[in-house]
Amino acid sequence: MSKKVTETTSELVTPILDELNLELVDVEFKKEGPNWFLRVFIDSETGVDLEDCGQVSEKLSEKLDELDPIQQAYFLEVSSPGAERPLKKEKDLVKAVGKNVHVSTYEPIEGEKVFEGKLIAFDGNQLEVEVKIKTRKKVYSIPYDKVANARLAIIF
Numbered sequence: 001m002s003k004k005v006t007e008t009t010s011e012l013v014t015p016i017l018d019e020l021n022l023e024l025v026d027v028e029f030k031k032e033g034p035n036w037f038l039r040v041f042i043d044s045e046t047g048v049d050l051e052d053c054g055q056v057s058e059k060l061s062e063k064l065d066e067l068d069p070i071q072q073a074y075f076l077e078v079s080s081p082g083a084e085r086p087l088k089k090e091k092d093l094v095k096a097v098g099k100n101v102h103v104s105t106y107e108p109i110e111g112e113k114v115f116e117g118k119l120i121a122f123d124g125n126q127l128e129v130e131v132k133i134k135t136r137k138k139v140y141s142i143p144y145d146k147v148a149n150a151r152l153a154i155i156f
Helices: 002-019 050-067 090-096
Strands: 023-032 035-043 075-079 100-109 112-122 126-133 136-143 147-152
Touching (some): 002 035, 100 126, 100 136
Parallel strands (some): 035 075
Antiparallel strands (some): 100 147, 126 136
16 A cells, blocks of 8 residues: 555655645655554655745645545655765766765675665666775675665765
8 A cells, every 4th residue: 555655646746746846755644553654755856845844745745635644544655864864776877986885785786785885876776885994995896786775875
């Protein structure tokens, strides 16, 4: 059910975002405690502000009320993905080249499953992540199909 809700929401919100020159980062439908939350994460090249989130929330809420695809009560939240935004699509990874990332894999690569460092290349099949290990740097080649999760990272 959760997958159908997120797919339907994605279909409904995409034209709204296109009209406002915004992009869809992710949609989640989760139960937390007794409550359900429908979360829509949006972004743009210049970032998003409270006004953008309010506009999208208002327009999406109207569409959801018309279609009524969700049976139970829920809270709709529209927000920015934050500084450590998830990198869900290939185009997200392409835009992240040169930035710090956190990548976890389904299986170990050279004995590691978590990589945090600079994404130095992505060709659609392979990520090249430069990781700092104490005083030296090592580049890991990570097959894209082995990536479980990827996000931008704030590294100090």
